[in-house]
Amino acid sequence: MKWLRQIFSRRRIYGELSDEIRQHLDEKIEELVAGGMSRRDAQAAARREFGNVMLTERDGRAVWRWSWIEDFLSDVRYGLRGLRKNPAFTAIAVLTLALGIGATTAIYSVTYATLLAPLPYPHPDQLVMVWPQFHGRRVWGASAGDFLDWKRQSTVFEDLNATPSQGATFNLATAGHPEHVRAQVALPDHYQMMGVPFLLGRNFLAEEGTAGKEHVVILTYKLWKRLGANSAIVGQQLRMNGELYTVVGVTAPGPLDRIQFDLIVPLVFKPDQINHAYRWLFVMGRLKPGVTLAEAQAEMSVVARRIAQDHPDTNKNWEVSVERLQNDFLPSDTKVSLWLLLGAVGFVLCIACVNVANLLLARSSVRQREVAVRVSLGASRQRIFSQFLTESLVLAVAGGAVGVGLAGALVKVVVALLPEFTLPSEANVRISLAVLLFTVVVSVAAGVLFGCAPAWQASGVDPNRALKGDRAGGGRRRLRQALVVMEFGLALTLLCGAGMALRSFWNLAHVDLGVRTDHILTFTLPVPEERLKQPEQMIAFYRELVAKMRALPGVAAANVATGLPVEGPHRGKQFWIAGTPHVERDARPNAGFQAVTPGYFEAFGIETVKGRAFTEEDRAGGVRVAVVNENFVRRYLPNVDPLTQRIVTENEVPGVQAEQPLVEWQIVGVFRNVRSYGLRDDKVPEMDVPFWQSPWPGVEMAVRAAGDPALLTKSIQEVVSSMESDLPLANVKTMDQIVDDRLAGDRFYTVLNGGFAGLALVLAAVGIYGVMAFAVAQRRHEIGLRLALGAGRNQVMRMVLREGALLALLGMGFGLIGACLVGRVLKNLLYEVAAIDLGVFAGVALTLLIAAVAASYVPAWRAARVDPIVALRYE
């Protein structure tokens, strides 16, 4: 730390040096005077022999200096002083940069948290998902038999655990009204394996994964808070679906608070669930330390082949894929969208940089004199360059600092706008250290980016011409024009992207859903399987409920279904058409499957295009009937009369995860396609059967209201409570809300893109204004001359406007290339837009042109008001 000590003692060292030199001269003078010289001559002689005192002191001090750092620091001080003296310039530049850097930081914080940050678990690289694959494609679930064999036969895992792909739901009795909560069902070790920390209590014990001891529950932090944050809750009992569960632990705040479920109960395999046929489990494992993914994959492939030999009827052609947990559930569209958003803000930042570069260029031409003086006094070109660059860096860092503040606010907005559960639960979007580091790098990069051109210009000043007051400008103006052209190119690209997103959103919002959405209230009725065990019980319960609801004032219709339009049938079913060649079980096609009461189609306004909808005659014990959608017919019954065909499926019994006997359904009608798998999808085949022939305990209900559907909630709740006291209404939403929720992801993307594009538009307009205003100020003389020679004021004005428009058009020409590239990527993410949508493009180009002309208008007007006499006298 010698150098550090030296830095702090430097003031003393310098003082001693000066003292010493003074003493030296004194002594010399005394000696010369003593030798008979006059004091005056002695002084002159002493100085002559000594040499240049100032240079000597400087060289002496230089020994102790760190020259480049100190030059840099003095440049920083100088830069700060310059910025303080020009508050307007500083404010505009810093604000512009802060907008760019802030937006970039905010979006990066999302990208980082989602795609880049390590998972918040110990040794996250060891965590893997194990997926079954059929003919090379991932299947979203493994059978319990597969899982148990994997666990037994593999050696690469420290631990392997399973959770059902569909969690459970419970009606939790609380002090007020019953609450509908979602539960993760997991083997006892699951969260231990992941390394999830606990706030209170403990994880499940191994024995709590056995029948009879499984009435225990772990609460997530968010549910614990919602239940009143009782710190003595461990050991207490909760009433769930009418049964008592003992709370054993509460997880610490973290990823589980950003996931769909509220609590965790242990998974216990029932004997009939242990088979290879029914695939319903997500399998997660932790690799042993040192085991690579490839090694695990190799071993599991061997295991899968062995299982296929042992169970050819269920596992022939089934393989296994071992994949890292990180981002394994994230759809690639989300990934691409995130990178595109980051790209969009990157563009905004570039435009901000170009603007600041323009400002600096304007300022540096005002500072030509200052530079000329410094060059005359001996400053090297390199020194001037680094001084100007340092000033830009100071500006960038100031912009970055303000930008971080802005980003903090923006992140809150983004997180609020982001539809729930879009990102993985592990993604904790915040301004973390890594994000701050990124901001610092981006700020410095921005500083260099926008600082280089002005610094280069400034350092090239010819002191001779500058001091004579000759403001050279040809090259400088062309550079500034080039920057504006660039800016408009970037802005066009961004605006085109946003225009496409908007177009896509509009398309989606106006898509023909195939159903009426007005005046319908929907809700989930989570009747537990234990409550309604037999089909007869279910039928009786719902017949009574529907009758009571229909009797309510304001209710036009009430229907029960196992799914909803737009929300989707909650189940899919494998089937084949009776009489066609037999297909092996795993290769059978899959269709959306839901059971509905007869009035369902009418209540939702779903059109029957062929045959009939269900009637009250289609009841249990009668001929099993089904209706299918147009997609189903197009895909599976292209050349036959669908009404002559029968569909074969396995029967399905609530709560049973095993192969079931086959049943046949006679097709009696074809209904118009309904967008049931998201607004985008119009390809999925669907079959519906009568609820009375295939009842289910937990259902969705749709009530058509005469007036405002939301007002019915209370009376409906009363009817439900009168039949089942601790049964809550869950997911109460009007059909319009459901559609609106479906649009949330696209709305988010459109709003962000639109916001950034708007910002780009404003920045580009400000940029062109700056350049034109400056150009007019510089060309006052020329304009004065033109006016004196008889040019009309309108002519002058047109000249300036034309120049502005020309720059904008040139930029847009370049932007077209960018727009094409971006369009090709966006096309796949968006709904029914072409890579180059001419309407969007024309609209965007027109907007930009209008902005350019409007921004040039003030300078043009000013040009037209130039007084020739004043302008010419100025010379």
Next chain:
Amino acid sequence: MLRLFWSRPSANYAIAESEPSELMSKDEQRDLFPGALEMMILRTLKRQPLHGYALVQHIKRTSNDLLQIEEGSLYPALQRLLKEELVKAEWGISATNRRVRIYKLTPAGTKHLEHEVSRFERMLEGITRVLAPGES
């Protein structure tokens, strides 16, 4: 006559012609090689601790005024030596009763001097051989 190795632009000390002349211009002055002044300072201080003025007078005197050193050039050299901790300085009172800063060799300085002198002697020997007339 003697130009030893490269010149350093910032070094404002010089070695004079063997016969100093009143008319000698700056161009005729020759640069010392880098480190020469430092070596002479260290050698002088090895004999006895001195303050700056006495040091420069001593060097001038012992070189018979052949080395015409700008007195000021001593000080940056001293600062360099201080920084490297080859010498140390203390304020004291001189023989003429002045408050002066007296420089003293440190052990590291002694070692450095030995090293430099032996290097210089080898170098000088080499140069002398090359310059010697008649041989080879």
